[in-house]
Amino acid sequence: MADTIVQGGNENSTEQNNTDQKSTAHHHQPPKGIMRWILTTNHKDIGTLYLCFSFLMFLVGGGMAMVIRAELYQPGLQIIEPGFFNQMTTVHGLIMVFGAVMPAFTGLANWLIPMMIGAPDMALPRMNNWSFWILPMAFAILLSSLFMEGGGPNFGWTFYAPLSTTYSPDSTALFVFAIHIMGISSILGAINVIVTIINMRAPGMTYMKMPLFVWTWLITAFLLIAVMPVLAATVTMVLTDKYFGTSFFEAAGGGDPVLFQHIFWFFGHPEVYIMILPSFGIISAIIPTFSRKKLFGYSSMVYATASIAVLSFTVWAHHMFTTGMPLTAELFFMYCTMLISVPTGVKVFNWVATMWRGSMTFETPMLFAIAFIVLFTIGGFSGLMLAITPADFQYHDTYFVVAHFHYVLVTGAIFSIMAASYYWVPKWTGHMYDERLGKLHFWCSLISVNVLFFPMHFLGLAGMPRRVPDYALQFADFNQLVSIGGFAFGLSQLIFLVVMIKCVRGGTKAPAKPWEGAEGLEWDLPSPAPYHSHTTPPVIK
């Protein structure tokens, strides 16, 4: 340890000797063994943990989707009981939202934000470790509830009352507390991100110079801190309604089941943007790189992101058009929802304008990014259809809704995470990934995901309800097609696993800046990035 401190010319070195015996020794080399990962305070280690955990959860939640699609391959009940089917849809949703997409973004934030803003690490490194390690605990509880007497949660990931109160299994108490600690994890993680961005930027890194990924995460973190406590309050009321005789969601005591939906969606709608805003940041980094142009309309991107975040608090009841709300409320929420397509349209326009006349190349990250723009836009358009109150009376609770949110979450959020992984993995591992396998992964995913989700639009418009284990005969053909697409998409993700494992183990050496058009401080660091990012603040032009 002596050399680092002596080099630093530190006046306090004698005081530090007592408490800081090991810390400086670790500043250059990560410790070895499993304890490195359990005790780490390093943003890169924690980012890696988040990303690996998220991929594991993606496979678990994906496995549940396979069970669902296997049951729906034919009409009638073949493989599983309807009760178990409900548990599969519920836990699939919970895992994909809280276990796969959100931790993947937090992992990317951990890896990238300190490098992008010129900081040595996250602002609160120990808390960072805590936020991660709560997650496996929470999911261990949630998954183990599937094996308990009475089964796991079966009320849909939205856990509407009275399904989650009067009619829920006894394991609901564990579901509630699992959600509580998941929420603690998200809030702590978000506080860390927001403080890092506000307080740790290198001198000269003004807000309007920040990469858009940092901007979108700043706003996402704000949303998380604002709405995760609301989710905590919601599950608390579910708990007291089920076990302590309260009647928040029970008309006989003066409450209202619709109150549940209001509070849940006040959390739930900003949550939707929590899962897509960081994607916008990722796409805004990748499209300019492979178009070899500056991002078109940087500041309008920032303002659009902020407007989406503000509007996200005023649209929640578009999930509840059929609950019998007053007409004024239906109109208000309809117009506010449609208003969101304006800032979203600005973003799509800017990405397309960035590509316009760029000298484009189509490496795997770019392919995923372009697919994101096209397919996310399809999801956005079906969202616009759902926003129209009178039309929603027909679409509500059909497969059309399932198609809509899978387009924005799978071909939106997940595709952007894939794009980000390919784009930054040379920086993380110091090796280039296998471009041929990457492209194979992309094309398999692209084709299968559309076979999987596109026919769901038709099923929904024809009237097939969501969350059913059995269906009328006329839906059989499309369901079979959807299931085949589903299995193909699931298997395609194993290619991704192979590419990533290969890339970690070896491959062509990656230069500091493997993409010729890339911009940003992370590319000034060598590949793989050193254990501590910017020990001295970099110079910002």
Next chain:
Amino acid sequence: MTNKTTSYYVPTQSYWPIIGAIGLFFIAIGAGTTVQQIGSAASSGTWILTLGIGIIVAMMFGWFSDVIKESQAGMYSDQMDRSFRQGMSWFLFSEVMFFVAFFGALFYVRNISTFWLGGGSNNVMTGQVLWPEFEAIWPLIITPAGDTTQAMGWQGLPLINTIILLTSSVTLHFAHVNLEKDNRKPLIILLAITVLLGACFLVLQVEEYVEAYRHMGLTLSAGVYGNTFFILTGFHGMHVTFGTFMLFVMLVRVLKGHFEPNNHFAFQASSWYWHFVDVVWLGLFFFVYII
């Protein structure tokens, strides 16, 4: 390496976060099991819960003492101090949003759901078909199903408690002023008074709950009036308990001479927390008790 005094302090590996995660794991399992075991003879849940809470308390003690040692060793820069302050502010914002959800539920049941159940707006048929006898008045002392309870007035204990909490905020503020001026004695006295006032508030709150349960039939399960009353005052009381404990720890640390006029983040954070709890009470007093 840059000069350490200007660089950001990144702590070494630490055992406390993983211990905290394990503690939360036991708390979640224990609390869930305890709730499931209500009304049965089994008590395994309570033991697991107690274990979890014990681990978390130990974790906080150990983690904070590490932080205090580091701070006293002069390892924290101004930038680090700002990180702590901003982190605490955002944490308080999340707490505000937690209460916002319950206040939102209160507004909804007062102004919308009971109103509609009584046949308000275009819900005449709802009123007539479901519970024709039901009248929507707040406090809801007769539920649609016909259960009755009594409303808690704002005079008496709640008013005294309001005065106590407001006074405690003032004494805490002046304790802080004296800390910044380095007047040790008034600091200790004012801080001790604040802690005492917090404890008094809690005692009176318990008294009020006993009164409600024993004599008024006002319980957690007494329809939405009782639900919102106890969930709001209950979570507030829990926060007062934490706040009082935090201030008590600050008192101990003041007696140990930990703080300096220009370096006392922990004191500041506890004080913010206390003022936040105070503001929530004002909202409660107005919306739950008075109107």
